[in-house]
Amino acid sequence: MSADHDETRRLLGGYLLGALDDADTDRLDAHLLRCDDCRTELDRLAPVPELLRSLENGASFAVPVGTRPSPARIEGLLAQFRAQRAGARRRALGRRLAAVAAAVALVAAAAVGVILSRDQERKPTPPPTAASSPPLVTAVFEPEGGSGLTGQAVLTGKTWGVSVDLSVSRLPGRGPFVCRVSDAEGLVEQAAIWGPTPSGNARVTGASSIQLRNVHAVAVADRDGHLLGTARLD
Numbered sequence: 001m002s003a004d005h006d007e008t009r010r011l012l013g014g015y016l017l018g019a020l021d022d023a024d025t026d027r028l029d030a031h032l033l034r035c036d037d038c039r040t041e042l043d044r045l046a047p048v049p050e051l052l053r054s055l056e057n058g059a060s061f062a063v064p065v066g067t068r069p070s071p072a073r074i075e076g077l078l079a080q081f082r083a084q085r086a087g088a089r090r091r092a093l094g095r096r097l098a099a100v101a102a103a104v105a106l107v108a109a110a111a112v113g114v115i116l117s118r119d120q121e122r123k124p125t126p127p128p129t130a131a132s133s134p135p136l137v138t139a140v141f142e143p144e145g146g147s148g149l150t151g152q153a154v155l156t157g158k159t160w161g162v163s164v165d166l167s168v169s170r171l172p173g174r175g176p177f178v179c180r181v182s183d184a185e186g187l188v189e190q191a192a193i194w195g196p197t198p199s200g201n202a203r204v205t206g207a208s209s210i211q212l213r214n215v216h217a218v219a220v221a222d223r224d225g226h227l228l229g230t231a232r233l234d
Contacts, residue, residue: 005031009038016045134158135212139231141220147172149220149229153179157212164191164206164218168229171200173222181208184216184234191218 008031014020015028032039135157143149151168166179179192192206208215218231 005035005038008035009041012038012042012045013048016042016048137212137215137233139218139233141168141218141229141231143229144227147226147228151229153218153231155212155215155218155233158207161207161209162212162215164208166192166202166204166206166218166220168204168220169201171197171202171220172228174198176223177202177228178221179204179206180219180221181206181210182216182219183210183214 008028011020011024011028015025020028032042137155138152139155140152141149148170149168149172150170151166154165154167156163156165162181164179164181171177174196176193176195177197178190180188181191182188187210189208189210191208192204194202194204215233217233220228220230222228
């Protein structure tokens with residue numbers, strides 16, 4: 001605090017008792033307008049004059065009687081200061097209550113979200129629908145002309161025709177070998193062709209545009225067109 005502030009603050013007692021001259025009263029009025037500490041001190045000391053008047057022999061103390069400020073003016077000034085402080089407290093309380101309300105709303109919203117999430121978790125999910133398996137047909141090869149060919153053909157129905165998976169053994173010669181698919185009407189399509197198989201064993205995948213329901217037979221032939229084996233579906 002400055003020396004001027006301390007000097008002005010010492011005038012508060014005389015101000016309350018009406019003992020200041022006009023110049024000091026004006027100076028203190030101006031100071032009180034901008035100094036919260038002195039207004040608070042003035043509020044704290046406000047009951048002192050009344051207490052002095054209530055004392056026995058209170059008339060024994062003597063102070064010069066000034067013309068300003070009057071008790072009504074001091075009380076009005078203090079009432080104004082108190083109202084300002086009360087308004088500030090109410091505004092601060094309102095801000096705190098608004099913050100609390102916002103926090104409560106946020107917590108409530110989070111709780112609702114958790115409840116909804118748990119409800120969704122409790123709802124049974126329908127079992128996945130099993131995809132329908134494509135039709136499969138397995139046909140066993142019968143050797144032709146003593147070739148000794150063995151094995152099978154697994155045919156899988158497709159929207160565009162049929163897929164043919166061959167698993168054969170005891171292929172004679174060096175190849176190439178050809179797999180053909182035929183229907184009951186005599187239509188023949190080449191489904192696969194592969195090269196030499198020194199081991200005599202082969203796993204080959206081929207395809208035909210003939211629909212599975214129309215396939216009559218699957219045949220394997222050598223490079224010269226000699227039939228080695230046939231797998232019939234009838």
